[in-house]
Amino acid sequence: MYIYDEYDQKIVDQRVAQYRDQTRRYLAGELTDDEFRPLRLQNGLYIQRHAPMLRVAIPYGNLTSRQVRKLAELAAKYDKGYVHFTTRQNVQYNWPALENVPEMLAELASVQMHAIQTSGNCIRNTTSDQFAGVAYDEIVDPRPWCEIIRQWSTFHPEFAHLPRKFKIAVNGAKEDRAAIMVHDIGITVKLNAAGQVGFEIYVGGGLGRTPMIGDLIKPWLEPEHLLTYLDAVLRVYNRYGRRDNKYKARIKILVKAMTPEAFAAKVEQEWAHLKSGPQTLTDEEIARNHRFFTAPAYETLQGDDPSFLAAIEASPAFSRWVDRNVFAHKVPGYAAVTLSLKKHGVPPGDATVEQLEAVAELADRFSFGELRVSHGQNLILADVKESELFALWEEAKRIGFATPNIGLLTDLICCPGGDFCSLANAKSIPVAKAIQERFDELDYLFDLGEIDVNISGCINACGHHHIGNIGILGVDKNNAEFYQITLGGRQGADAQIGKVIGPSFAQEEMADVMSKIIQVFVENREADERFIDTFDRIGADPFKNKVYEGKPAGKAKKEVEA
Amino acid sequence: MSRIIVDKAIVECDAPILRVGEDGSFPAVPASGLVFVSLPQYLAQKAELTARGDVGVWFAPADEPEVLGDEAAGLAYIAVEFPAFTDGRGFSIGRLLRERYGFTGQLRAFGDVFKDTLNYLARCGFNAFVVRADKDIEDAVKGIDDFTEFYQSAVGQPQPLFRRR
Known part of the structure; x- marks a missing residue:
């Protein structure tokens, strides 16, 4: 873990x-709503459907x-006794009072x-692989680089008011568990x-209204130039976005x-001025950040x-x-454990005060006192002995964190949706609940194998529905909540x-669909x-024909014509 | 007299911002007194304007410092407009003028300028602030020092924290 110095x-x-x-100035009328909005947002405070919502950063999930x-403690003192972990390794309080937020920040x-x-x-918060530093398929530990980016991006004076939000993700393993291709900047650390x-x-990936996969604009960047290159990308965006x-x-x-080629060329042109300048990383700074992420x-x-091995033999459930x-x-003899926050019937990603306290104990007892948060909205104990x-x-x-459904259909990724979020067109939690109830039989769920299901309550795509094998998007249709399916x-x-x-x-059709x-x-x-x-083998048509049976509007063309 | 912030002090200063007319015509420049002309006007009339030391150039957010280039080093005043404080293009303009084009004169922010962006602006090279008339300038000046330690390289402290810690 990175530890703050003075x-x-x-x-x-x-x-x-x-x-x-x-x-204080807002409450005294010295800042208008319009002025305070961007200021509070830069501190994670939204004004939501029922109350403000405070989003707290968990840098790269650690x-x-x-x-x-x-x-x-904060959830008990200032909220309703629970928190919600998000798809970007943040944690949210859904019910704080606006005037209490400064005190919550002081406690944080x-x-x-x-x-x-x-x-x-x-x-925004830099995100990464929840198994960083321990994954069997890791090539380079991304955490020191994430921390270097965290510091560079924190109160960067030039990029405080960009055209729009900006998300960076870093991956250092063979498998990309950080979804870097759908980030504004995606970084692969490699050898x-x-x-x-x-x-x-990679730049220009993203979900939301216009989902896109990022383009590779720099196939090889030497480590000391990381920040000057990022400065160049951000400057081009800040000026021309x-x-x-x-x-x-x-x-x-x-x-x-611009086309990715022209954008890359513009960045190179800007970078030529910044490269090897003061923001160039020193060997000592690179080493300093690595010292925080050594093996326990x-x-x-x-x-x-x-x-x-005997316990596996003896207990099918285990x-x-x-x-x-x-x-x-x-490391031989160790394992990384995902604690499922997807217990059937509970809003995905939610944890109560009691669960948080208990999980802190588990971390102390089993995993060197550290935890991770995944973009799949689960908690991870990264260093557990097999024998334990x-x-x-x-x-x-x-504590209800042992549902064996990681990667399965009910390990749904889900935004807070219309129950809480003022942006949402539709609720997402009741749909998640209906699906979890429908597929509650564990053996069946297990047999179905890996299926990513992602639910977003609106086009902002906080539930990353575009990259779910089955994506569900809440839409507004004549003031009623409807759900669109992507496959x-x-x-x-x-x-x-x-x-x-x-x-x-x-909504009521969703479990049947x-x-x-x-x-x-x-x-x-x-x-x-x-x-x-x-799906790749048979295509979308068989699915369309089934779900739209008796509804000509949505069936695959050839069947409708026939 | 209007009050503005210069080098953390509140001083009196009236310096008109001359805008290009809707028909593209350039306004007449007063014979004396500090005045800011738009970048296009400056480029068109610089022969006569540079002769006097009290003509500054103002940038709109989309104006490119590259157009002025090293000529910036010869100017005493440049101003940058922030039509909304959430338009961050002026931050890049400030840094480019200071760090790339050698501008050492007064760099002034005007428009939607108040306490909460002064720290960032100062770090991007601004040392003069025309705070919005309806805001408390005495309180605003304190915003310059909201933060006294910074991670990044910027104007005023080119060494990032990692080269100093």
């Missing part, structure tokens, strides 16, 4: 003081047990946390043939309008712990949990945007094929 602490403390003054206890600052730039038209670290830079229409203001629109005191273990929720670790997995499973069951989306290195299959459905989609999959599935592989 400089980091001073910056966060000065932010608390600044925000306290801004809140937390200590002490920080989790503080999150729990006391455990080296903040809400800086968690919203607004600025550089060249000589074993030296460098970066691939559209500001006349907020729906066309993301960098992806600029990149597309692992024991030397053989792996294939006998008690662990075995199933291990299959779904335990991830291979690079059974004990951890028992404890996780007790074929996927994240990772071969990220693709899903395609809409046809007219939308009413899901059943029909799954039925088509099961009927056409070969061996243990994943949903997405079956």
Whole structure:
């Protein structure tokens, strides 16, 4: 974990003081609503349907047990006893009072946390692989680079008022678990043939109204030039990104309008001035950041712990949990465990005060006092001994965090939706709940295998519906809540945007629609094929024909014509 | 007299901003006193304008410092308009003028300027602020020092924190 020194602490403390003054002036009528809005947003405070919503950053998903206890304390003291983990490794309070926010920030600052730039038209929280540093398929640990980017992006004076929000994600593993291709800037940390670290830079990915996959504009960037290059990209965007229409203001629109080649050339031209300037990283700074992300005191273990293997034999339920929720670790005898925040019937990503306190205990007992948050809205204990997995499973069951559904259909990614969010067209939580209830039978769920289902309550796509194998988007149709289905989306290195299959459905139809989609999959599935592989093989038409049976409007063309 | 902030002090200053007419015509420049002409007017009339030391150039957000280039170093005053405080293009203009084109004169922010952007503006090279008339200028000046420690390289402190910590 990165630990603040007096400089980091001073910056966060000065932010608390600044925000306290801004809140005071707003409440005193010295700042208008229009003036206060961008200022509070840059501090993660939205005014929502029922109350303000405060979004707190969890930089690249890393937390200590002490920080989790503080999150729990704030939820009890200033909120309704629970928090919501988001798809961007942030955590949200849904019910704070506006006048209490400065005090909440002061408390967060006391455990080296903040809400800086968690919203607004600025550089947001940098996100990464939840298994960074421990993944068996990792090439380079992205965390030191994430921290370097976090510091560079925090109160960057030139990029505080960009045309639109700006999101950066970093991946250093073979599999991309950080969805870098759908970020404004996606960075892959890699090694060249000589074993030296460098970066691939993608720009212009994003979801929202106009989903796009990022374009590679820099196939190899030496590490010392990371920040000057990012400065160049951001400067080109800050100067030339559209500001006349907020729906066309993301960098992806600029990149597309200029063409990726011309955009890359413009960046190179700007970078020529900045390259090797003062912002060039020093060896010492690179080393300093790496010192915070060294391996914890692992024991030397053989792996294939006998008690662990025996427990798998003895308990089918434990075995199933291990299959779904335990991830291979690079150190023998250790595993990374995903605690599912997708218990059926509970809003995806929510955790209560009691659960947070209990999970902090688990982190202390089983995983060196640290936790991770995934963009899949689950919590991770990254360094658990195999010999302790059974004990951890028992404890996780007790607090409702042991649903063995990671990667399965009910491990839904879901935004807060119309129950809370004032932007939403439709509720997302009741749809998630209906799907979880419909597919509540664990054996069946397990047999279905990996299916990413993503639900967004509106086109802002906080639930990343475009990259779900099955994406669900809330839409407004004559003031009623309807849901549009996309199929074929996927994240990772071969990220693709899903395609809409046809007219939308009413909320009460959604569980049946899901059943029909799954039925088509099961009927056409070969061996243990994943949903997405079956979909790629048979295409969208069989799905369309099934879900729109008796509804000519949405059926595949050839069937309608026939 | 209007009051503005210069180098963290509140001083009196009236300096008109001359805008290009709707028909594209350039307004007459007063014979004396500090005045800001638009970048297009400056480029068209610089022979006569540069002769006097009290003509400044003002930039709209879409104006490009590259057009002025190293000539910026010879000017005593440049101003940048912020039609809305959320339009951050002027931040880049400030840094480019200071860091790339050697401008060392007074760099003035005007328009939607108040306490909450002064710290960022100062770090982008601005040292003069025409605070909006309906805002408390005495309170606004304190905003310059909302933060006293910074991670990044910027005007005034070109060394990023990692080269100093």
